[in-house]
Amino acid sequence: xxxxxxxxxxxxxxxxxxxxxxxxxxxxxxxxxxxxxxxxxxxxxxxxxxxxxxxxxxxxxxxxxxxxxxxxxxxxxxxxxxxxxxxxxxxxxxxxxxxxxxxxxxxxxxxxxxxxxxxxxxxxxxxxxxxxxxxxxxxxxxxxxxxxxxxxxxxxxxxxxxxxxxxxxxxxxxxxxxxxxxxxxxxxxxxxxxxxxxxxxxxxxxxxxxxxxxxxxxxxxxxxxxxxxxxxxxxxxxxxxxxxxxxxxxxxxxxxxxxxxxxxxxxxxxxxxxxxxxxxxxxxxxxxxxxxxxxxxxxxxxxxxxxxxxxxxxxxxxxxxxxxxxxxxxxxxxxxxxxxxxxxxxxxxxxxxxxxxxxxxxxxxxx
Numbered sequence: 001x002x003x004x005x006x007x008x009x010x011x012x013x014x015x016x017x018x019x020x021x022x023x024x025x026x027x028x029x030x031x032x033x034x035x036x037x038x039x040x041x042x043x044x045x046x047x048x049x050x051x052x053x054x055x056x057x058x059x060x061x062x063x064x065x066x067x068x069x070x071x072x073x074x075x076x077x078x079x080x081x082x083x084x085x086x087x088x089x090x091x092x093x094x095x096x097x098x099x100x101x102x103x104x105x106x107x108x109x110x111x112x113x114x115x116x117x118x119x120x121x122x123x124x125x126x127x128x129x130x131x132x133x134x135x136x137x138x139x140x141x142x143x144x145x146x147x148x149x150x151x152x153x154x155x156x157x158x159x160x161x162x163x164x165x166x167x168x169x170x171x172x173x174x175x176x177x178x179x180x181x182x183x184x185x186x187x188x189x190x191x192x193x194x195x196x197x198x199x200x201x202x203x204x205x206x207x208x209x210x211x212x213x214x215x216x217x218x219x220x221x222x223x224x225x226x227x228x229x230x231x232x233x234x235x236x237x238x239x240x241x242x243x244x245x246x247x248x249x250x251x252x253x254x255x256x257x258x259x260x261x262x263x264x265x266x267x268x269x270x271x272x273x274x275x276x277x278x279x280x281x282x283x284x285x286x287x288x289x290x291x292x293x294x295x296x297x298x299x300x301x302x303x304x305x306x307x308x309x310x311x312x313x314x315x316x317x318x319x320x321x322x323x324x325x326x327x328x329x330x331x332x333x334x335x336x337x338x339x340x341x342x343x344x345x346x347x348x349x350x351x352x353x354x355x356x357x358x359x360x361x362x363x364x365x366x367x
Contacts, residue, residue: 001034003112005104005214006087009095010077011052012042012070017096017261018051024098026059030105035061036087039095040077043070048095075227075234078210082226088217092210096261103257107214114193116248120213123258136212136260139202140253141188147254181300192251197243201300203251204243205308208236212258219246232279233286240290240305244297275316277326283313284333291341299343306341307350314354324365331358 007025011018025037039052039062049066056064065084067077078092089108093099103121111119122144125134135144182199183192194200219225223245228237243249287306294302317330338351 001030003034003088003108004036004086005030005034005089005091005108006036006038006081006085007091007093007104008078008081008085009037009039009093010042010074010081011039011044011048011095012074012077013044013046013048014096015044015046015048015051018048021093021095021097022052022055022062024101025093025104026055026061027101028099028104029102030108032059032061035104036085037062038081038085039064040080040084041066042077043067073229073231073234075229078227078234082220090215090217090220091213094211094260097211098259098261100257100259103212104214106252106255107257110191110250110252111214111216114248114250116193116250117216117219117246118213118242118248119250119252121252121255121257123207123209123212123260124256125260125262127262135256136207136209137205138253139205140183140185140192142253143188143190144254144256189253192253194249195247197246197249197301198298200249201298201304203249204240204301204305208239208309209258209260210235210238211260213239213242215242228286228289230282230286233283236283236309237286237289237293241293244293244301275320277322277329280313280317280320280330281333284330284337287313288333288337288340291337302341302343303347306337307347310350310354314357318357322361324362327358327362327365331355331362334358 009021014021022037022039025035026032028035037055037059039055041049041052041064043066049064052062052064055062063084065077065080067080071077074094081092082090089111091104091107107119107121111117122138122142123136125136127133181201182194183189192200192203194203197203219242223241225238225241225245227234230237287309291302291306294305322330334351334354338355341351342348
């Protein structure tokens with residue numbers, strides 16, 4: 001193997017989990033000699049900086065970088081890592097999560113064997129407090145039920161309606177469930193390979209995670225793709241841009257490459273688990289950016305790149321408490337998206353429903 005793979009970690013106060021994350025990299029089956037692990041410390045105060053210095057000293061593949069000023073979100077250290085890396089391929093890890101042992105090797109083989117610019121697999125959500133595990137959503141049937149017989153899997157139902165109504169009405173209406181372009185939906189699939197996103201827009205419906213993907217360096221560098229300055233939604237914008245511009249995409253439908261830990265313990269929550277108005281505000285800004293990126297693409301791409309995420313946004317908003325002024329701010333952002341995202345009746349209905357809900361909350365608020 002002549003290629004080098006750079007793996008970038010944004011680090012801020014994750015000392016309790018950091019060693020496990022880095023160990024999952026240095027113990028990859030592909031071998032340390034093929035890796036460049038770039039650990040970017042965003043001014044941690046819990047000893048995380050000392051931990052990455054130790055790995056830098058003990059492993060030739062590890063490189064520690066320390067910011068002089070805290071940026072407040074993952075996008076800046078991730079961009080620092082992109083600028084510093086030298087690999088032929090680029091990957092990302094959130095340092096409190098884990099790669100499965102053969103994740104890098106399997107994704108590398110998939111992207112190179114198919115001469116693609118990116119490849120990705122599935123991930124497992126591990127809820128520490130609730131003690132359950134879910135597989136990440138895929139629009140394709142898989143064979144994972146046999147591999148994980150005791151696990152509880154997620155459904156696609158993000159809003160509070162009966163499952164029957166969701167499966168037979170809402171999902172078909174908003175997701176375009178019956179849409180088949182290149183691959184069927186009625187039989188289990190192992191590998192999905194396309195030349196461009198228009199061949200399978202359903203790939204945009206999945207969680208926009210950057211950490212279960214491998215990117216060829218030229219995809220990111222030649223298109224000047226960087227993380228946008230959002231505390232939430234930077235992953236979505238980055239992932240969407242790569243999917244829109246990639247020449248060759250491979251999805252491994254049955255391969256679990258990543259363990260995504262949900263820190264749902266009362267005293268162990270990440271910034272994105274603490275819902276505040278900034279999080280939903282910047283998430284909507286990310287949707288606006290993504291919608292602008294899809295200009296010139298088909299309506300299917302424009303819809304599925306945003307609409308499923310709007311359901312998640314609405315669900316999060318409904319289950320959080322905001323002041324009247326905060327709801328007014330969020331309403332202004334939804335209206336901003338509404339002005340540019342009006343591809344069809346279902347999209348107009350979805351956005352109108354969201355604005356009506358916000359207006360009702362503002363009108364009935366006593367604050």
